[in-house]
Structure formats: C-alpha cells, structure tokens
Amino acid sequence: MSSAVDVLTARDVPLGGPRSMTVHRTLPQRARTLIGAWCFIDHYGPDDVSVTGGMDVAPHPHTGLQTVSWLFSGEIEHRDSLGSHAMVRPGELNLMTGGHGISHTEVSTPATTVLHGVQLWVALPDEHRHADRDFQHYVPDPVHVDGAEISVFLGQLAGSVSPVRTFTPLLGAELVLAPRTETTLAVDPAFEHGLLVDQGAVRLSGTLLNRAELGYAAPGSRTLTLANETDAPARAVLLGGPPFGEEIVMWWNFIGRTHQDIAEARQAWEAASDRFGEVEGYPGDRLPAPALPHATLTPRKNPPLSEGPAMTEPAPTPTVRRVDERHRYAIEVDGATAGFTAYRDRDDRRVFFHTEIDDAYAGQGLASILVREALDDVRSSGKRIVPVCPYVAKFLKKHEEYADITDPVTPEVLEWLDGVLKR
Template identity: 70%
Template sequence: MSNTETRPAEMRCGGETEADRPAEVEILTARDVPLGGPRAMRVRRTLPQRARSLIGAWCFADHYGPDDVTGTGGMNVPPHPHTGLQTVSWLFSGEIEHRDSLGSHAYVRPGELNLMTGGHGIAHSEVSTPDTTTLHGVQLWVALPDEHRGTEKDFQHHVPHPVALNGGEVRVFLGTLAGDTSPVRTFTPLLGAELTVSPGARLVLDVDPAFEHGVLVDTGDVLVEDTPVERAALAYTAPGRTRLTLTSRGTAPARLILLGGPPFGEEIIMWWNFIGRTHEDIVRARGEWMTERESGAGDRFGEVRGYDGAPLPAPELPNVPLRPRRRPAPRA
C-alpha cells in the first residue's frame, strides 16, 4: 500500500535507547489518514509516530475497515514505488488485486500472506476487486537492514494454517509462535501473527525475550498484561519478557495482530514510500521514480502491467534538509 499523503513528513527513525523503553505496556493510539481516491477511504496508522517509530524492523502499520466499499469506493492505489522495505498485506475480509513490476499478479485474501520485497526498487498497484463489499485488514512495512536494502525485488505468498491454543487460535504469517514457523523469508528476525482470543479467555504465550512486541487490537475488549487496549490501538512491550498475557473480557472473540522482533539497531529515514539512510537516498529515489514515470524508461522500479491508469507522482520534497526529530520518552 502507498502512503498517499500529499505532504508526507520526513522522519528519522530508530536509535531508541534503553532509557526510552517503558518497563510495562505502552499504548500507541492511531491517527486517521486518507488513503486517497475521490471518496477517500481512511486508514488508522499506529506506526510510525513520534513516541515510537519501530517495533523490531516493523516500521509502518495501517489498519483499515470494516469499510463499506459502496460508500467509499474501496481501494484503488495506482502504481507507486518502494525502496528499502518489505510490504506485508493481511486481510480479514474482502479481496485486493496486486500487480507489481516483477510481473506478479496475485490476490490478497483473508488469512493469506502477500509479502513483497522492494529493496533497490519496485513498483506495484493495489485495487479492491468488484466482488468485494467490505474491505478490512492491515498493511505493514518492514525496514530492510542496510546490508540488504539494495536487494532485488521479490514476491512471496503463504497461507498459514490455524493453530489451536488453549483459549484461542493463531495464524503465524512470519516467524515462529506456538510451535508453528512460517517458511517466508525475512532479512531480520520477525514475528507476525493473527490471534483470536475466545470470550473470557486468558492466553499466555511463550515469546522470545530478545524481541520487543506490539499488539494491535482489531476487535474485542482486550487486556495486554493487565493494561486495557482500545480497538485500533497498539500496545508495546519492551524486550525481556518470556511470556505475553492477552485477555479477552468481552462476549465476542477478540482479534489481534501480534508483531515482534529484536530492536532494530539502525537509524532509517522514511519519506513517502521510500526508506533510506540519508536525505540524499530519498532525493535520488524520488528523482529516479519521477524520471521513469514520465519517460516510461528505466530499470530501477520497472513497469506495472495491467493497471488501467497512470502511476502516482511523488510529492514535492520539503525545502529544508532533514533534521533529526527529538522524540519524547514513551509513557507506560
């Protein structure tokens, strides 16, 4: 998915210190962002933000729906570029048609992972299908470490099987949890899973103590440890835990997305759909995308075939050089 903000902020991410990390549970609230289009489908963004920009290598989290596409027009994101990251698409309902410049033509469906690697550069489009009435899911980005951020473009698809838990169920789409391991390749250790917690149940999960974790609440009345987490909020826990306790207090099942990974030791710069290490990286990527978009020639991003419409133009860069943002210490 593209970040379609017309004036995206430049953000320097990473570099958290131990003093920045809360001892218990930190709540990250979402902000509403228009995805674009004539009726502006909206998404709820919990990463990045000033308080916390990364959880492991997870650097971007959009949560959307349930969205009645008859009222919003659904998703129609024209071809757009990515560098230095992997995109992770996961749906709860609906269907999205994916096309990319690698030649992939695939569908994102509920319970099925689509992971696209846009290291040196890739372009893709995303359109909800005509049969979709309700669109509901998450779009996530993973920052690539410096040694792999120039890797070649790639696309992977995986359908994880559900694993029964005492009080719920899990689908592990990246990493390992509850004895199940995803075969999908990542460039840093990661955890990504959908969890369903039965009404009144208390799940105690064994987790890697080297990981920090984020729990995004899709539905339900949920406690992470003993902290209430509202719908669409993301609860953060620092490394050091060997167990993570999730409680559903409602009369209906709770649905959660669990993200994790060891703290990402590199500082990154995110702007629009690019991740780099310097302001010059971003300027170069933007310039090459605009050149390819206007001329139809170039080999960094490539052409997305089969989409009916023009690729997205990149927003204008700010007139000032990148300045590191001082972020306040997160509050538990």
C-alpha cells in the same frame, strides 16, 4: 526490564482519492518509530466499498522495505514490476520486497463488499536495503492455544513456524481470542512486541487495549498474557522483532538512511527510470511523487528504552498559511512544512478533500490546528465549507460552531471534484 505496556493511539489518514477510505495509522509516530524492524502499521475497515469506492492505489514505488498485506475480509488484486499478479485474501500472506526499487498497484476486486485488514512495512537493514525485487505468498494453518486461534504468517509462535524469508528476525501473527478467555504465550525475550487490536478489547500483560490501539512491550519478558475482556471474540495482530538499531529516513514510499537517498529515489521515479520497473495491467496513470519538504529529512530512531516515549522535547510552534497556487493550507513547524489540507473552490464553496500530516510530526495535534485555522479563514473569506475530506468531516462533527457555514457532500459535488482532480 519493566513489563509495562505503552499504549499508542492511531491517527486517521485518508487513502486514495476524493472518496478515500480512512486508515488508522499507529506507526510511525513521535513516540515510536519502529517495533523490531516493523516501521509502518496501517489498519483499515471494516469499510463498505459501496460508499468509499474501496482501495484503488495506482502504480507507486518503494525502496528499502518489505510490504506485508494481511486481510480479515475482502479481496485485493496485487500487480508489481517483478511480474507478480496475485490476490490478497483473508488469512493469506503476501510479502513484497522492494529493496533497490519496485513498483506495484493494489485494487480491491469488484466482488468485495467489505474491505478490512492491515498493511504493514518492514525496514530492511543497511546491508540488505538494495536487495532484489521479490514476492512471496503463504497460507498459514491456524493453531489453537488456550482459547486462542493463532495464524503465524512470519516467524514462529505457539509451535507454528512460517517459512517466509525475512532479512531480520520477525514475528507476525493474527490472534482470535474466544470470549472472556486468557492466553499466555511464550515469546523470545530478545524481541520487543506490538499488539494491534482489531476488534474487541484485549488486556496485554495487564494493560487494556481497545480497537485500533497498539500496545508496545519492551524486550525482556519470556511470556505475554492476553485476555479478551468482552463477551464476543476479539481479534488482534501481534508483531515483534529484536530492536532495530539503525536510524532510518522514511518519506512517502521510500526508506533510506539520508536525505540524499530519498531525493535520488524520488528523482528516479519521476524520471521513469528502470530502477522501479513497470506495472502491467493497471488501467490508469502512475502516482506522481509529492514535492520534497524544504527542510532536510533527518534520520530517526526509537528513544532509548530507559527514556520511554520522547515527550520531553519543547512543544512545536506551528503556523498556518494559505497557499492559493497549490490549493491548500500548509502548516509549518520551525520553517518546515509539516502537513497540509487541500481544497478546490466551487463558486462560494471551498471543498476540502484531503488532509495529511507528515509522519515525523505525528502525535502533536497539528491536524486539528491546521483544520481549525483553515475553516476560520473560510469564514473570514465569506465562503462555505464542503467536507469531502474524512478528517475535516470528523472535525466538524466535534465543532458545531462551523455548522452555519457547512454544506453537505452530494454526488454532484463528488462528480465535479473527480473531474477537477483528473485535469
């Protein structure tokens, strides 16, 4: 098996409301759906909560997966419909099982000034995807190997073994590498691995990874060599597991095997059925489920290892249209909605507050196409742009041709938008 490392770059995704913080998502994407049973990797921070408002995720459901919360700084209050009430703190694992159905909330605490960590999902194998609700908490003791401090929160590495129960073999560990050090770790050759760099620059088996990049190493190697290329400590998260051979359908917060699985879970959540239970103690409404796409959701799996990333498919043919009744521009690929950018109008200003591309269409440059055409439409309509949405703001920094019709985001606009969206 080749020892080559594939580099997967992150895309920015807003999480939350108008003052949403931005997370960097490396899984899933077009080139790779899973690493072992790991199917979702969000990396966020360091985030100044005085600016973004931090994390405030209202009650929402999950099926067919386990959630893994791991922080580098800050504190998050977790509540779920099993009755769990726990704090997520740096160096402490919280693992929640939402097989048949669970709901939960995540809120950064008032004492948090900087929020920084990862949110990870694990797909449950078919025979366990309707498992009962469960919650586990574990605080690993760090071990030291050749200039690396390693905290193993799932599986085993460097002689450290986590007692946390999982439904497939997994590895999850935080690694802090001393400046200019190289560490070689013995790993299971049946595992594929992903290394997410949080800070610094780390060379994985010869391939350089910068911050927020994910390096993928196929099964077959008995060791992984990590080298910190900087004069400061580097930090990374190492994930692994045997290739997950099943196809999955992943949409919103649900994982199933068919479109019907997802549709039934969505219907149960919208009907407030007992399937997901209730979360007590959150001072607000629960999140409504988004509308299902018009197209049938199809199962996805990784490309065969011999093929590498699936880049040989024909390029998509996207079209963008304004949907006035839903206050958004939608981008469609072959008749299916692939994403949208949402707005509200205030006099002659079009306030953009959220942009989202479906995970199935990630890595194709659709967000850039969508936003460019939306902003061109704003210009032709004689309106002005207010970029509350982090992605739109980032796009505008790179495209100065829209500067003449762009207005700043002010506290007054944010207060107005908050009121509009709560109606």
